[in-house]
Amino acid sequence: MSTISMRKSTLVAVAVAVAGTMALTGCKNGNEDPVPAQPTTSAPGGAPASPSAAASPSTGGSEASAGAAGTAKSGQAFKLGETATVPFDYGSNKGGTIALTVTTVEQGNPADLDSLNLGDKVKGMVPYYVRYTVKNVGTTDLSYSTVGHIKGLFPDGTEAQGVSVIGKFEKCKGDSLPKGFTNGQTQEGCAIALAPSAQTKVSGAQYWGSPYNSLSKGNPLTWK
Template sequence: MQSKDPERRSEINGGMVRVRRRITGAVGAGVVMLLAAGCAGAATGGKASPGASASVVAAEPLPLPPTPRAVTWTDSDHRAHPLRVTPTRLARGDAANLEHVRLDDDLKGMVPYYLTFSYTNTGKAPVSGVDPTGNFSVNGADGRAGQPVSLFRTNPLATSSGQPEECRESGRARLAAGETAALCQIFMLPKDRKAATVSYKDDGGDTFLWDIDGAAAEGNTAGVLPAGRPADSVTQDTYDHAVPVHLTPKGVRTGSLADLDRFDLSAETKKMVPYYVTIEYRNTGKYDLLPSMKDGVVLRSAGGQEAKKMLLLDIGGPGVGRCPESVPHGMVRPQATVTECSIHLLPKGDRPVTVVFQGKGQGAQPVVWRATGGDR
């Protein structure tokens, strides 16, 4: 599949690695596609390569509602086409199933999820080049998206496509009016992060979600603190001194674009929903801090989006009433506290799932909380 995005390539077992990154709206999310040798047999003309594992672990089907959604898909000429997409099957595989593929180091040991979906041309004319794969995502309960991986056969004489049995639907690039095709995409997630949602980032701006039944109740958010629980992290002062801070999240609230009507918003921003994240910070170090810790806050969503703090230029203005500026306005002295509110934008249809304080400087580690409870 061709892409206008920058690509990084390197030879790998007769194939190549291609990293493609797609920026989705103002939020931004990286999408990675890996092209590797299709399978152990394909790489050696039908014979298993030395050291290849023959172990195959049956994939576990997950309860995903096959609810169809009407979406907009944009072709390479920027023409919009109406489609109907339906996730029809999601199964959790095992890392052993991809032992025959030479993956990038950051993908090794991850667990494959096989997502099969159908797509129908609901327009009145044929559509060419149809590929809604890049709009789908399989996401963990912490809001981090899985990495999409596509396996392609590099040996034209091989009899196997190299795709696992759970992911053999190959799709169709041209659809007549009313015609339907099916496609399967592999997504990789860490072993300790089970999938909770399937999402579709519509080219019209909205996000569509399908919740995996029971996933939210499994508590599969390793490393995520309960909403409101205090935690410690590190930031920096204006002289780059490491300063420890004690954090107490106060809540995530749904905002309104009417709260931002004093500002010049882009057409894309006006399609989104603002959320207000409030955290109390206590300076537990020995250096003064500027009340700007909110710059390190990120809101993760059920759709796998990461929304950084919105930048609003309002020098000397009244700010946003429902998400007020820092109090106090001066330096935060040692043992003093400051409460800060940051504004984050998510597409309509999406929802917050975790709040992240990234920290700054030597020894800083991200702190992650559930985005529920508090004053949301």
């Protein structure tokens, strides 16, 4: 899932997220010191194993249930390019509805990861870029919200390892929603997924934001 910062400067920090981790980095104010890359792990059942794996901010507001009012059902499967209508909640007053479309899964070059300075943590791995669009189809202004919780999937349905980036990574941009993101507004996003070798491909994606996660007793939406 692509974790996004609102800052407009160059890349300042990266964290490798092990498959199964539910980690989310909030918006930054642009004055932070660089933070070194930190691997994150998860406890059995997908709960964060340490304080370094931050909890999702989508816990309040007017969150709807999966399948309500024409939204996607828990665990529903889509083809790449198809759109899921999703209840979306970001913080205590950001409840709304978005149309989420995973458009493509593109293979990158291992050299793309060099600028992230992750060293042996990604040695031999191949990056894939899960590209998606977000459209506000509700009545709430979702300015500055972050639509993360997107992971790559291997052909057998298992999750690919992800990379959370604070700052800018030109190969896979994933900015916060801009000011004035009201009904009808659309923005493109991207999440990084890692394959362990060139022989293993990332071919799909999943969205596991609430209410499509185990904490909400739901199942992720998938695109293949």
